[in-house]
Amino acid sequence: MLTREQWTEKFVDVIAHASSQLPPDVLAALERGRDAEAPGSLAAKALDSILTNVAMAKGGWQPICQDTGTPLVWIHHPVGTSTRMLTAAFEEAVRQATGKQLLRPNAVDPLTDKNTGHGQAPGIPSVHCEEWDEPGLEVRMILKGGGCENVGAQYSLPNTKLKADRDLDGVRRCILDAVAQAQGKGCAPGIIGACFGGDRGSGFLESKRQLLRRLDDTNPVPELAAMEKELYEQANQLGIGPMGFGGKTTVLGVKVGYLGRLPASYFVSVSYMCWANRRATAKFSPSGEVTWLD
Amino acid sequence: MARLTLPSDEKTIRDLKVGDFVELSGRMITGRDAAHHWLLHGFREEVAPFMKDSVIYHVGPVVKKHEDGHYTFVAAGPTTSAREEPFQADVIGTYGLRGVIGKGGMGPKTLKGLAEHGAVYFHAVGGTAQVLAQAVVKVEQVFQLKEFGVPEALWVIQVKDFPVVVTMDSHGGSLHAEVEKASKAKLEQLLGLSA
Numbered sequence: 001m002l003t004r005e006q007w008t009e010k011f012v013d014v015i016a017h018a019s020s021q022l023p024p025d026v027l028a029a030l031e032r033g034r035d036a037e038a039p040g041s042l043a044a045k046a047l048d049s050i051l052t053n054v055a056m057a058k059g060g061w062q063p064i065c066q067d068t069g070t071p072l073v074w075i076h077h078p079v080g081t082s083t084r085m086l087t088a089a090f091e092e093a094v095r096q097a098t099g100k101q102l103l104r105p106n107a108v109d110p111l112t113d114k115n116t117g118h119g120q121a122p123g124i125p126s127v128h129c130e131e132w133d134e135p136g137l138e139v140r141m142i143l144k145g146g147g148c149e150n151v152g153a154q155y156s157l158p159n160t161k162l163k164a165d166r167d168l169d170g171v172r173r174c175i176l177d178a179v180a181q182a183q184g185k186g187c188a189p190g191i192i193g194a195c196f197g198g199d200r201g202s203g204f205l206e207s208k209r210q211l212l213r214r215l216d217d218t219n220p221v222p223e224l225a226a227m228e229k230e231l232y233e234q235a236n237q238l239g240i241g242p243m244g245f246g247g248k249t250t251v252l253g254v255k256v257g258y259l260g261r262l263p264a265s266y267f268v269s270v271s272y273m274c275w276a277n278r279r280a281t282a283k284f285s286p287s288g289e290v291t292w293l294d
Numbered sequence: 295m296a297r298l299t300l301p302s303d304e305k306t307i308r309d310l311k312v313g314d315f316v317e318l319s320g321r322m323i324t325g326r327d328a329a330h331h332w333l334l335h336g337f338r339e340e341v342a343p344f345m346k347d348s349v350i351y352h353v354g355p356v357v358k359k360h361e362d363g364h365y366t367f368v369a370a371g372p373t374t375s376a377r378e379e380p381f382q383a384d385v386i387g388t389y390g391l392r393g394v395i396g397k398g399g400m401g402p403k404t405l406k407g408l409a410e411h412g413a414v415y416f417h418a419v420g421g422t423a424q425v426l427a428q429a430v431v432k433v434e435q436v437f438q439l440k441e442f443g444v445p446e447a448l449w450v451i452q453v454k455d456f457p458v459v460v461t462m463d464s465h466g467g468s469l470h471a472e473v474e475k476a477s478k479a480k481l482e483q484l485l486g487l488s489a
Contacts, residue, residue, distance in 0.1 A: 046419045056425065063356055064369075064424070067354065113328075176484060184473070187421050239476055242419075244474075245461070245473070246472075
């Protein structure tokens with residue numbers, strides 16, 4: 001197994017990937033969106049500009065967006081690897097990536113209101129370690145910007161205003177409402193990660209973990225696969241369009257997961273991810289050899 | 295695509311309408327949350343000349359400091375403007391701004407301020423940090439860097455052909471209000487909520 005310093009070096013590479021290389025499925029969805037919009041429309045021009053930007057960032061290994069967001073990472077590690085070591089290695093990787101302008105100094109101490117200057121603070125990055133039976137390590141991360149984080153929403157069912165009961169139709173109503181409330185402010189066309197069940201904390205975390213899914217995957221639960229498809233179609237009928245300029249492309253995908261809930265609680269947690277779904281997935285062999293999965 | 299040079303003047307700005315594409319060239323200043331608070335806690339004479347008849351860009355850039363001390367913008371797309379809604383109209387009036395660049399649009403107070411003072415809201419495409427950083431040809435100077443940090447500091451920059459769309463004009467027009475109204479009506483229909 002690698003040392004902490006060696007893992008830091010590997011994690012900086014993963015962060016560089018996430019910050020500058022948009023995954024191919026997201027790029028394809030943006031291209032489909034551009035082709036669907038009326039030529040010359042504000043929506044088409046916005047998507048053209050986005051596609052130019054994606055290519056520039058990729059070629060120059062530069063941040064796609066200046067808001068490099070909260071680094072959220074899920075690490076699968078073999079039995080016996082220290083999660084404290086992995087967390088410390090990732091935190092150091094964030095500091096180093098910030099020094100290299102792969103990330104913006106993006107952490108503020110809310111007590112003093114000072115930017116820490118190196119991108120790291122309690123809770124930033126958000127590192128989640130999980131043991132598995134394989135000998136190597138898998139790192140799955142996203143960089144989630146603040147503009148889209150601000151338009152996330154959580155609902156407690158039943159919700160009379162939305163006629164949302166404690167069932168799948170109620171879940172659907174909440175998610176569609178969240179997209180409408182967000183308008184273009186989360187940098188539409190967005191990707192929606194949602195979770196029903198859980199508590200207020202775990203529900204939001206699971207909604208973010210859904211954003212690790214590829215846009216072209218299919219939910220293994222048939223009812224949820226159907227809901228994702230229906231929500232994708234309905235959200236794109238809202239007419240919000242890229243940047244909220246109006247148009248046909250309001251979301252690029254909807255991903256829905258669930259967690260167990262208490263009898264008394266029924267939460268629907270919705271995370272909005274901007275079009276720049278900066279996702280990176282890498283698998284490392286025990287000797288540190290990397291395979292990029294995104 | 296219209297071209298507009300900064301600083302501008304009231305007549306030129308009042309000619310702009312919602313939906314106009316514009317390429318901006320000239321000098322502007324950046325500022326977001328901390329800057330807007332600061333600008334209204336006393337008149338800041340040191341930055342006022344850079345704001346008069348120009349625009350403020352809502353951005354928290356990634357900036358590289360070179361060995362000789364000069365700065366360049368590495369990534370610089372717009373941030374959400376709605377957070378400045380309580381302050382924007384007053385900042386426009388106090389410093390004589392002719393416009394704001396941001397994303398997501400702003401609310402009724404700003405819209406009223408735009409009409410009153412002869413200013414517009416320019417929407418840049420959110421997330422296009424490379425396209426927009428390339429249009430920033432020079433970083434002239436920076437205010438409040440130590441106090442606010444890189445994203446929140448006020449950077450005086452020169453831009454060339456910086457692409458934006460007018461989404462709120464000085465005649466009460468707002469694309470954001472229109473889209474919001476239509477999309478919420480559609481939502482009610484899809485959820486069977488309309489009476």
